[in-house]
Amino acid sequence: MSLPFNRRSFLRGMLNGTAVCVALPVLNRFLNVNGSAFADGAKLPVRFGTYFWGLGLTDTPTGGTRWVPSKTGYGYEIMPELESLKPIKDKVSVFSGFRVIGDGRPNLVHWSGHASILSGVAPAAPDRFDGPSFDSKVADAIGGATRFKVLDIDASASRQPVSYSTRTGATFAMPETTPLVLYTRLFGAGFQDPNSGDWKPDPSVMLRQSVLSAVKDQREALMAGVGKADQVRLDQYFTSVREMENQLAIQLQRPEHCAACVVPTAPRETPRSATVDAVRANTKALAKLLAMGLACNQTRVFNFVHTAGISETYLAGESKIYHQITHDEPIDATLGYQPETSRLAGLVMQAFGDFLIELDAVKEGAGTVLDNSLIMAFSDTGYAKIHSIENIPMFLAGGAGGRHKAGQHIHTTGESVTRVSLTAQQLVGAPVGEFGSGSMKTARPITEVIA
Amino acid sequence: MKWHLIATAVAAITIAFPGSATSQQPSPSAKWTKTYVIEWNEPAMYYGAKTGVIDPGTDCPIGTNPSPDWIKVLVDAGYTLEEAKWLRNPANPTRSPVHGQNQMAFRGKDRANVYVNPTSTPDPGLVGVSGSLAEGLNLDGDENTGFTSPTGEKGIDNNFYKALGCWKTYRGPHRLSSGALNFNDAMRDGSWTTVIVVSGEGADPMNDNHVKVGFYVSNDKMVKDGSGNIARDYTFRIAPHAKYEGILPARTSNGVILSTAPADIMLRDPGYTRNLELLRARVNLEMKPDGSLTGYVGGYRPWEAVYKGWVNARGTVIEVLTWVQLPAVYYALRRNADYSPTGPGGEKTHISFALRIDALPAFVMTPDASQEVASVESYKAIAPKETATTTAVPFLVVDGIVPDRNAKVQAGPNAVILPPAAGSTKGPQ
Numbered sequence: 070m071s072l073p074f075n076r077r078s079f080l081r082g083m084l085n086g087t088a089v090c091v092a093l094p095v096l097n098r099f100l101n102v103n104g105s106a107f108a109d110g111a112k113l114p115v116r117f118g119t120y121f122w123g124l125g126l127t128d129t130p131t132g133g134t135r136w137v138p139s140k141t142g143y144g145y146e147i148m149p150e151l152e153s154l155k156p157i158k159d160k161v162s163v164f165s166g167f168r169v170i171g172d173g174r175p176n177l178v179h180w181s182g183h184a185s186i187l188s189g190v191a192p193a194a195p196d197r198f199d200g201p202s203f204d205s206k207v208a209d210a211i212g213g214a215t216r217f218k219v220l221d222i223d224a225s226a227s228r229q230p231v232s233y234s235t236r237t238g239a240t241f242a243m244p245e246t247t248p249l250v251l252y253t254r255l256f257g258a259g260f261q262d263p264n265s266g267d268w269k270p271d272p273s274v275m276l277r278q279s280v281l282s283a284v285k286d287q288r289e290a291l292m293a294g295v296g297k298a299d300q301v302r303l304d305q306y307f308t309s310v311r312e313m314e315n316q317l318a319i320q321l322q323r324p325e326h327c328a329a330c331v332v333p334t335a336p337r338e339t340p341r342s343a344t345v346d347a348v349r350a351n352t353k354a355l356a357k358l359l360a361m362g363l364a365c366n367q368t369r370v371f372n373f374v375h376t377a378g379i380s381e382t383y384l385a386g387e388s389k390i391y392h393q394i395t396h397d398e399p400i401d402a403t404l405g406y407q408p409e410t411s412r413l414a415g416l417v418m419q420a421f422g423d424f425l426i427e428l429d430a431v432k433e434g435a436g437t438v439l440d441n442s443l444i445m446a447f448s449d450t451g452y453a454k455i456h457s458i459e460n461i462p463m464f465l466a467g468g469a470g471g472r473h474k475a476g477q478h479i480h481t482t483g484e485s486v487t488r489v490s491l492t493a494q495q496l497v498g499a500p501v502g503e504f505g506s507g508s509m510k511t512a513r514p515i516t517e518v519i520a
Numbered sequence: 521m522k523w524h525l526i527a528t529a530v531a532a533i534t535i536a537f538p539g540s541a542t543s544q545q546p547s548p549s550a551k552w553t554k555t556y557v558i559e560w561n562e563p564a565m566y567y568g569a570k571t572g573v574i575d576p577g578t579d580c581p582i583g584t585n586p587s588p589d590w591i592k593v594l595v596d597a598g599y600t601l602e603e604a605k606w607l608r609n610p611a612n613p614t615r616s617p618v619h620g621q622n623q624m625a626f627r628g629k630d631r632a633n634v635y636v637n638p639t640s641t642p643d644p645g646l647v648g649v650s651g652s653l654a655e656g657l658n659l660d661g662d663e664n665t666g667f668t669s670p671t672g673e674k675g676i677d678n679n680f681y682k683a684l685g686c687w688k689t690y691r692g693p694h695r696l697s698s699g700a701l702n703f704n705d706a707m708r709d710g711s712w713t714t715v716i717v718v719s720g721e722g723a724d725p726m727n728d729n730h731v732k733v734g735f736y737v738s739n740d741k742m743v744k745d746g747s748g749n750i751a752r753d754y755t756f757r758i759a760p761h762a763k764y765e766g767i768l769p770a771r772t773s774n775g776v777i778l779s780t781a782p783a784d785i786m787l788r789d790p791g792y793t794r795n796l797e798l799l800r801a802r803v804n805l806e807m808k809p810d811g812s813l814t815g816y817v818g819g820y821r822p823w824e825a826v827y828k829g830w831v832n833a834r835g836t837v838i839e840v841l842t843w844v845q846l847p848a849v850y851y852a853l854r855r856n857a858d859y860s861p862t863g864p865g866g867e868k869t870h871i872s873f874a875l876r877i878d879a880l881p882a883f884v885m886t887p888d889a890s891q892e893v894a895s896v897e898s899y900k901a902i903a904p905k906e907t908a909t910t911t912a913v914p915f916l917v918v919d920g921i922v923p924d925r926n927a928k929v930q931a932g933p934n935a936v937i938l939p940p941a942a943g944s945t946k947g948p949q
Binding site: 457 | 573574575609618695705709740746841
């Protein structure tokens with residue numbers, strides 16, 4: 070039987086007397102025979118995620134580096150602090166030499182770096198951004214057809230949950246912080262197993278949608294009776310309501326069978342600890358769940374924090390935390406860098422390697438979840454000893470559905486970090502022509518990595 | 521006759537070149553003016569080692585003062601070994617990655633706060649400089665006191681260096697000590713800007729007996745070029761400041777600017793003290809052929825303000841990051857203080873000090889930006905009234921610590937140290 074649907078179709082109907090408009094998930098019938106594109110030739114939708122770790126990588130003020138390859142383009146050499154990327158090097162592009170340009174705004178330590186990367190402007194205050202983080206724009210562009218428009222995850226076991234995702238600049242997302250909590254969010258109540266044979270719509274979802282739809286029904290009458298400013302506010306409100314309706318509506322549809330989706334077993338609750346090993350284990354466990362969450366089409370956008378800008382992680386048994394060591398360790402005269410800081414940076418990057426490998430381990434179509442994703446990884450600082458916002462390490466990992474010409478080292482001298490941010494947005498199809506403001510405003514993506 | 525008229529006309533042309541030896545100004549008060557922006561400044565701390573930043577050298581024969589054994593420090597202060605280990609354990613919930621371990625402050629007699637009462641503990645000992653070389657200036661005019669400069673000049677007065685030159689914060693080659701890197705990075709990223717104006721009355725800027733040097737604040741931020749270096753020839757407006765201004769009489773000799781008389785000035789300190797008050801200040805600055813300016817401004821600065829600057833930067837954090845016990849800094853500064861404003865018999869409240877400066881040529885404009893400055897003059901009379909200084913740090917420091925407002929038990933002399941059960945991570949909040 071042939072159904073008159075394509076990948077742009079919506080399911081339309083009535084629910085409890087209310088019209089419902091439902092976007093469709095990616096169905097096999099929409100794909101080509103290779104599983105690499107839609108039948109009409111368009112690329113598969115990609116996932117986008119940010120991965121943040123605190124305290125940068127190791128430079129020295131005299132020009133030494135433990136992470137910047139000397140070779141640019143394809144075939145860059147693996148530097149000591151990038152050792153963990155070796156197995157997936159061809160799927161990771163390295164960006165060096167990019168900096169934050171504050172236009173006279175002071176460097177707010179452990180804040181200006183990632184605030185600028187994510188919002189495009191150096192922040193004026195140390196507890197807020199001067200604009201939304203761009204992941205929210207990406208989520209608006211590609212995250213509307215899944216159960217969770219965006220997922221925020223924090224592996225750091227910090228004293229306070231850490232997230233740098235914000236729509237307002239003032240309030241930040243509340244992340245999932247443990248594997249059990251993330252599992253429950255992804256695969257607990259509300260999860261619809263795409264491979265289950267006895268799927269039924271969730272009555273609680275139906276009820277919630279009815280409530281929201283009832284609000285929608287009164288919209289026009291309410292809008293007509295208020296002033297222009299209130300109309301703007303109401304429009305913003307109803308927009309968010311519509312977004313939620315769309316998210317809920319997805320749960321009313323039988324999910325397409327998804328071979329890559331294997332519902333994992335619930336993880337055990339583990340003791341909370343900020344040691345390097347514990348955070349790495351937490352990262353790996355959370356990444357495994359996230360990878361399956363992506364494969365099961367629960368979300369297409371995520372933000373992952375390994376450690377905060379002011380990282381709290383430390384080696385078990387040591388009294389100094391990593392953050393302290395970056396500042397207080399002198400440069401070894403013979404080696405030319407801070408050896409303990411560099412060792413810790415390498416350990417922290419092992420977690421990033423684990424993260425990517427988990428995404429690469431889930432086969433999907435002709436490739437892997439990583440191949441159909443783009444992860445922009447970055448830190449808050451370059452040379453952490455002095456809170457430098459020059460040469461902030463940045464990476465783009467994953468194939469972005471074939472759009473990312475991965476495996477390259479791109480080096481510039483003093484160009485804005487926002488060029489990498491803009492590149493990431495364009496690689497995943499966000500309708501963004503330029504990004505940032507002031508001296509960091511750019512309309513120049515890094516074309517070398519765009520297919 | 522004709523040549524005389526032409527020469528007069530040329531002298532009246534107003535073209536200024538920042539830092540250029542050929543710049544001319546038509547001001548009635550100055551025949552020539554050179555203008556700069558400070559792109560780097562740090563305490564003048566001669567580094568006597570050949571390599572590294574902490575290695576033994578002629579300045580510090582046993583190297584930089586090592587990191588204290590904080591467990592031992594706490595035990596010596598009366599804490600049990602178990603308490604000391606728990607206080608230093610990163611898993612201790614009272615130990616903040618931002619604020620440190622507040623209880624560290626309470627290690628004086630009867631667990632007094634050593635930051636506000638440094639003499640409540642014996643001098644922990646900060647090994648000072650034992651070498652004979654130092655950078656800086658001869659402040660007292662006596663060649664028989666002080667250090668010898670690396671170029672052989674006698675009588676260099678720099679007891680600040682003598683006291684703190686083996687402290688990791690200050691020790692290292694030019695532009696490489698951790699303190700200099702931190703503070704200059706902040707300045708270069710826009711925290712503050714200091715401009716220098718030099719003007720003279722003679723025909724030859726390189727050799728002029730009537731010169732003035734002015735230090736001013738600008739609210740215009742420095743700009744970096746594509747390589748991350750501070751851009752030359754950028755334009756800055758002087759921002760009249762009620763406090764931060766310094767004008768010194770000088771002369772030039774073969775391009776070197778030398779004070780002719782001391783002056784009392786106040787500059788913006790590249791450090792936590794913020795106010796760099798210099799009594800009997802002098803300069804020794806060289807105008808380089810490439811247009812830049814390098815050298816020293818120095819004088820006697822209040823030493824206790826230096827100590828308090830470090831305490832108010834969160835003593836608990838500063839101590840562990842910079843390998844020092846702050847009471848040792850207090851004792852070292854007090855021990856080496858060498859100047860009393862009230863006379864030779866007065867209390868030594870000040871210590872000799874020199875700031876090493878690297879400045880680039882820049883265009884410096886009058887406060888209203890109507891013209892380039894044509895001479896060195898004071899703008900204090902038109903400065904806005906000074907308002908309370910706001911701190912750049914996003915937390916409230918009280919007595920050297922950041923109190924945790926939400927804690928059930930505050931750090932202090934009577935704080936409960938150990939958690940209720942061994943191995944528990946639920947210690948006193």
